[in-house]
Amino acid sequence: MKIKSFPHGVHPPEFKELTAEKPLEQMPPSEKVMIPLLQHFGSPAQPLVQKGDEVLLGQKIGEGKSLFSASVHSSVSGKVLSVESLNHPGGSPVLTVTIANDGQDSVFPERRGEKNPFSLRPEEIRQKVKEAGVVGLGGAAFPTSVKLSPPKDKPIDTLIINGCECEPLLTSDYRLMLEAPDDILKGAELARIATGAERIIVGIEENKKEAFELFQDKLQNSPGEAVLLKTKYPQGAEKNLIYSLLRRKVPRGGLPFDVKIVVQNVGTAKAIWDAVKDGKPLYERAITVSGQSIKEPKNIITRIGTPFRDVINFCGGASDEANILVMGGPMMGIAQWSLDVPVVKGTSGMLAWPAPSLSREYPCIRCSRCLEHCPMGLVPTQLAKYVKFDLFKEAEDWGILDCVECGSCQYTCPSKIPLVHWIRLGKNKIISLRKKSA
Numbered sequence: 001m002k003i004k005s006f007p008h009g010v011h012p013p014e015f016k017e018l019t020a021e022k023p024l025e026q027m028p029p030s031e032k033v034m035i036p037l038l039q040h041f042g043s044p045a046q047p048l049v050q051k052g053d054e055v056l057l058g059q060k061i062g063e064g065k066s067l068f069s070a071s072v073h074s075s076v077s078g079k080v081l082s083v084e085s086l087n088h089p090g091g092s093p094v095l096t097v098t099i100a101n102d103g104q105d106s107v108f109p110e111r112r113g114e115k116n117p118f119s120l121r122p123e124e125i126r127q128k129v130k131e132a133g134v135v136g137l138g139g140a141a142f143p144t145s146v147k148l149s150p151p152k153d154k155p156i157d158t159l160i161i162n163g164c165e166c167e168p169l170l171t172s173d174y175r176l177m178l179e180a181p182d183d184i185l186k187g188a189e190l191a192r193i194a195t196g197a198e199r200i201i202v203g204i205e206e207n208k209k210e211a212f213e214l215f216q217d218k219l220q221n222s223p224g225e226a227v228l229l230k231t232k233y234p235q236g237a238e239k240n241l242i243y244s245l246l247r248r249k250v251p252r253g254g255l256p257f258d259v260k261i262v263v264q265n266v267g268t269a270k271a272i273w274d275a276v277k278d279g280k281p282l283y284e285r286a287i288t289v290s291g292q293s294i295k296e297p298k299n300i301i302t303r304i305g306t307p308f309r310d311v312i313n314f315c316g317g318a319s320d321e322a323n324i325l326v327m328g329g330p331m332m333g334i335a336q337w338s339l340d341v342p343v344v345k346g347t348s349g350m351l352a353w354p355a356p357s358l359s360r361e362y363p364c365i366r367c368s369r370c371l372e373h374c375p376m377g378l379v380p381t382q383l384a385k386y387v388k389f390d391l392f393k394e395a396e397d398w399g400i401l402d403c404v405e406c407g408s409c410q411y412t413c414p415s416k417i418p419l420v421h422w423i424r425l426g427k428n429k430i431i432s433l434r435k436k437s438a
């Protein structure tokens with residue numbers, strides 16, 4: 001069997017064995033949840049509740065009013081303690097609804113499931129997905145209803161289901177594939193109907209052979225197929241995945257729509273099914289809690305809004321030498337400075353390590369390793385230099401906005417130059433300059 005892949009990239013040590021055989025475990029809800037009204041790409045949801053209100057499990061507490069927004073729902077039943085700006089694991093403070101859990105899990109009664117989801121029209125599927133506040137669960141948290149709405153002049157022929165989970169240490173998608181393959185495939189079929197795609201391809205890395213064989217078996221005699229991909233980082237980045245599977249190149253500044261493709265992560269596909277079949281809002285998700293400093297690494301299903309501190313305690317706590325906590329994977333994750341931030345829809349993992357021995361940064365020796373490993377064909381060393389000297393126009397001309405912030409360049413740099421830091425800074429600056437001049 002030919003194993004597909006993309007050029008460049010890296011292969012960091014995986015460390016997936018810490019949790020790969022650990023089934024998903026339901027974590028009991030916390031006594032208090034903190035639910036930010038911005039957990040997605042786009043504008044924040046508008047609050048629908050205030051201090052003192054009683055809320056039910058799954059009740060909408062924030063309305064995503066604009067196209068690029070997503071509604072948020074309560075992940076417990078209980079009383080609203082506050083609606084105020086609180087720290088967010090993404091970095092900046094965000095308006096957040098804090099709820100005291102009454103321990104009853106009284107379900108909001110107006111959930112509208114669907115007896116025959118496959119009879120729905122595309123716009124009905126999109127509406128139910130929007131109503132449930134579903135966003136991409138691979139980490140980007142892009143509103144899913146938008147991704148399921150290709151422009152009329154850009155017909156879709158293929159829906160790709162992303163089962164790569166290429167970040168080291170993370171295994172919750174793998175467990176989801178083993179434990180809920182039918183829900184994933186039914187959600188994928190709804191996404192196929194919504195986008196008008198003709199076929200489904202499920203892309204899975206070869207380090208998840210068991211999941212691949214399961215999907216291959218389940219997709220027999222269907223218009224879909226499972227395809228085995230080389231274990232390489234960042235195989236799961238959309239543009240690389242599309243190239244690996246279909247040899248199509250998304251144009252610079254373009255979207256998968258431009259090459260007739262929509263990509264959804266396996267967790268998102270399951271959330272689509274839960275939203276449409278059961279009317280279940282996105283108020284919990286699967287995450288991996290792992291790393292050298294976590295005493296009992298696990299895969300868990302946890303409620304949105306659960307404090308990081310509670311999650312770590314549920315996994316046996318962190319050892320004394322723990323010094324670094326990251327939300328997400330080790331390559332693209334966001335370092336945390338507090339345990340009092342909540343799990344959000346985009347939290348795919350929580351990892352902890354002892355502090356690494358600090359290595360200082362050295363001058364660039366022009367070894368070109370960063371170029372050789374960049375999956376987007378960029379020149380990271382040059383981009384970083386342009387940003388350092390405020391040459392944003394030049395950085396843009398050299399394609400800085402195409403950087404997917406995968407970290408492959410920095411991982412391979414022998415001089416330990418924080419290339420992603422500079423590139424991210426440059427991207428943010430260019431985007432804010434664009435907004436100012438609009």
Ligand code: SF4
Binds near residue numbers: 374405
């Ligand atoms: S420049 Fe961006 S896309 Fe290229 S390797 Fe570095 S982080 Fe990844």
Ligand code: SF4
Binds near residue numbers: 371
């Ligand atoms: S990998 Fe580091 S040292 Fe080598 S060219 Fe790139 S920035 Fe310079």
